[in-house]
Amino acid sequence: MGSVKVSELTKEFSGVHALKNVNLDIREGEFFALLGPSGCGKTTTMRCIAGFEQPTSGMIQIGETKVNHIPPNKRNCGMVFQSYALFPHMNVFENVAYSLNIKQLNSSNMAAKLPIYLRLLNRKLGKYPKPIEQKVMEILQYVELDKHATRLTSELSGGQQQRVALARALVMEPAVLLMDEPLSNLDQKLRHSMRNTIRRIQQDLGITTIFVTHDQEEAMSMADRVAVMDSGEVKQIGTPIELYSKPSTPFIANFVGTSNVLKGTVVGEENGYSVVKGHGFLIKSTNHVQQKEVNVIVRPENIKAFKPGTISSDELTNIIEGTVLVSTYLGSIVRYDIQVEEYQLVVDTTFVPGEAILTEGERVQLTIDPERVLLI
Ligand code: ATP
16 A cells, blocks of 8 residues: 555756656655755655656556556645644644544535535634544644644644644555655754654554655664665665665765775785775775776774774784874764875774874874775
């Protein structure tokens, strides 16, 4: 029911190629994130799935049904926006009950005959059919807002408003939940707790969720799989661990976490290692690639920094010399910017109380485990 398939999706806006042959295969019950820089096409992809945008070409399927020509309100998708889009003059209960009430009235025979003012009056008096009342209160309990049911949404905090928006989408029991940058307006601490709330609810309900964000930490911490987009194209799809450990391009290596990217040439093989020569370094990798010209990718936490002459004998495979430019104490880690020829490498080391931090201008030797050197 809740799987989503997007095939060769293309969208042009008067000359702007917003999407180019986007393919996604989102499984039922999956938490799927669309991640990428501003303008890469995340929102357009989501709006095409929701039905607010007509694709220029390509197919969108929800469950077994092709939905290209089905209007948004019949696609069985719930939407949560960055701006919440709540009714400020209604209380929490009314905001959540609103769409449910309309849906029920629309589907009953009476609905067509009931003048709109009567419906509104009914709502004003708080007379909701019992099943609606029960369902709304149930969902409000779920997002921990049942005690605020009678409060106006304009009197709520940002996090509470976002939970009302979530409840309003969930109460319709959609097959797919679409969330477009839902946490962007919240402060750092609240974002963190809302991430956990959304993930908990998504897992409890097992609802297929597509989550748009430009924040890699958000995508990586919440999603089962992530599609990284750039310039209207999907560049890589994978689990957070796959994207982090095996980025397919330097762009992804840099967008998903921090990476050091060095240019080099594979000059041969030695004891099962590829040997790569670059300007001012020679590095071995357990990675083997077809091409000669490569990008050498190393994560900051996979480089160790030593004062010259203090390297232990089991660290001798890859040694590079450099000079500390900046050292930054960040609590549990110390981050160093280290100049190696034309490169400034980022190196993260665990902070050990009592151990000296390398100082600016100091010469260092860096070691890198060949298994942690990725060649692209
Ligand atoms: P952001 O993170 O900034 O919201 P995004 O990745 O969601 O960006 P989109 O909003 O999907 O990106 O936009 C993709 C491209 O399509 C951009 O170049 C944008 O300017 C363009 N675009 C989006 N909507 C329209 C529109 N209605 N008319 C013209 N161009 C549009």
